[in-house]
Amino acid sequence: MTATRLALRRMRLLLSLLCLITGFSMFLFTPGIQAQSYQKAVWIPVDNTIERGLESFLARAFADAQEEKADLVILHINTPGGEVDAADQIGQLIRQSPMHTIAYIDNQAFSAGTYIALNANEIIMTPGSSMGAATPIDLAGNAADIKFISGWSKKMTAAASLNQRNPDVARAMVEIDTEFPGLKPKGTVLSLDAQQAKTLGYADHVVSGKEELLASLGISSDSLHVIEPTGGEKVARWVTSPYVMSLLLVIGLVGIVVELFAPGFGVAGTISLVSFGLYFFGHYVAGFANWLHIGLFVIGILLMILEIFLPGGIVGAIGFISIVTGLVMAAYDTQQGLASLGIAAVVTLVVTFLLVKRYGIKGLFGKFVLGDAQHNEEGYVAPKDQRDLTGKSGIALTPLRPAGVVKVEGKRVDAVSAGGFIAAGTAIVVVQVEGTRVVVSEQE
Incomplete structure (x- = not known):
């Protein structure tokens, strides 16, 4: 009995030792940020609203990073979301890049920002940051139609699957009318904080901040190259927003109408020229407009002016078509360009109606009709x-x-x-x- 008990005690001790070694090994080899040897790292900000101007800037930034022989790109994402089409193009840009890409989220990456992050090779978050809520909405702030949501859900799940993330979590971030047991009830969309994202595999690591991120990657702050948008690219990001596009076209067209009611060339005409100038400058810098589009617009304006001296309608009609073609072709998307121009045209018609009602039709043609009259009491001078x-x-x-x-x-x-x-x-x-x-x- 004594020998048997001694054998049992030795077996228990051996098992305890094995468990201790196993636990210690798991502690040692728990996945963390792998300290790899990166030769060149670049830091690219992805902030504010996602639009076509951001897409243009990121295309330039990735190209610059590749020219500099960078092998690591850190995308500092802090965005409430934005245009789905722009995010789709940015996601494709990230997937096609030969450089290792890390999405670093220290505040928020909602909606289209989540999609961009999912296309990166790694997602690293900080405590207090969040991601998700990726249901697409229209310009009125309402959820998009079922067909569009279904297509966007597919894109989100495909992006999640790139790095073996649970696609159901991505679907729960998009689909409102679907219940996901354990994730969200029906009628809501899923958002994750850093710890939840880590638990669900949507954050590879959680770090305290930028310093810990760089230290764990073996990168010094001095060697990190930051690629910032230029002044022109910042203007382009602002101008290519659908809301700003429509506003600039409204101001430009209304300025022309107001100028027709005012004698001489004044404030309204100047503001109109500045608005159209910003519209074309922003789209030119973003890479959507070229000199052909600008030329069509200028030729159209000249033909409309020429119509004043050569009445008949044909020259004016050609000028109008040229203006519309230039404005629409300069936009990043023909449909969006037509929509913005349509909104501007409706507002301009309303303003024209109000001005005609206030000043009469003579106010509109006062510049082109001689207003002087000769009266009998003033005498008559023979020619x-x-x-x-x-x-x-x-x-x-x-x-x-x-x-x-x-x-x-x-x-x-x-x-x-x-x-x-x-x-x-x-x-x-x-x-x-x-x-x-x-x-x-x-x-x-």
Whole structure:
């Protein structure tokens, strides 16, 4: 019995020792941030609302990082969300990058920001940060239709599966009308704090802050290269927001209408030019507009002005089409460009109606119609007899299309062309004089 008890005691001691070794080993090899040897690391901010301007900046930032031979990209994500289409393109940019990408969340990464984070190779959060609530909403703030939500849910689950994350968690962040036992009840969307994300496998690590993150990656603050957006890219991010796009077009078109009711070129015209200038500048910097689109807009404006002197409607119609084409083609998305222009057109029509109601139709055409009138009490001055100019030669001082100014015998004379257009500097001859009307033609 004594030998048996001794054997049992030895077996228990051996088992206890094995358990102790196993527990100690698990403690030692608990997954943490793997200290890898990175040759070059870059830090890229992903903040504020996600829109097409951010997509353009990140495309440039990733290209710069690759040129600098970087092998690690840290995306500092702090966003309430934004455009789904822009987030989709950014996610594709991250997936196609050969560099190891870490999504670092120290505040929030909601909606489209969560999708961007899920496309990264790793997600690292800080205590107090959160992610999720990825249900897409429309411009009115309401949840998108079922078809769109279903498609976005598929994209979210696909992004989650990239790094073996539970796709049901991603679906729970998107779908409101679906119940996920243990995650969320029906009628809500899922959001996760840092610890919940770590438990569910949606955060690979939780660190106290940037210093601990860099230390655990073996990166010094001095060697970390930060890629910031340029001033132009910041303007582009602001301008390419759908709300700002519509606002700039509204201000631009309304400014033109108000300018038509005001004498001279003043504040309204200046504001209109600045608004259109910002619109094209932002989209040009973001890479959506080019000189063709800007040229179409400028040509359209010139044709609309020319319509004032060449009535008939054809030139004005071509100018209008050119303006619309330039504005829409400059937008990052044709549908969004048409929507923004449509909103601006409706607002402009309302403003025009109110101005006409207030000032009358004469206020609109006051610039193009002579407002002076001659009254009997002011006397009458007979027009100068110019019949002696018939048959005499001269030169066109201004283009005649058909009216203009010519010089005959050293005198400036208002004249009209007997035929088509006569360019300035062309030799002319007076062919007819009827009262104050002097008709000229090109001298053969």
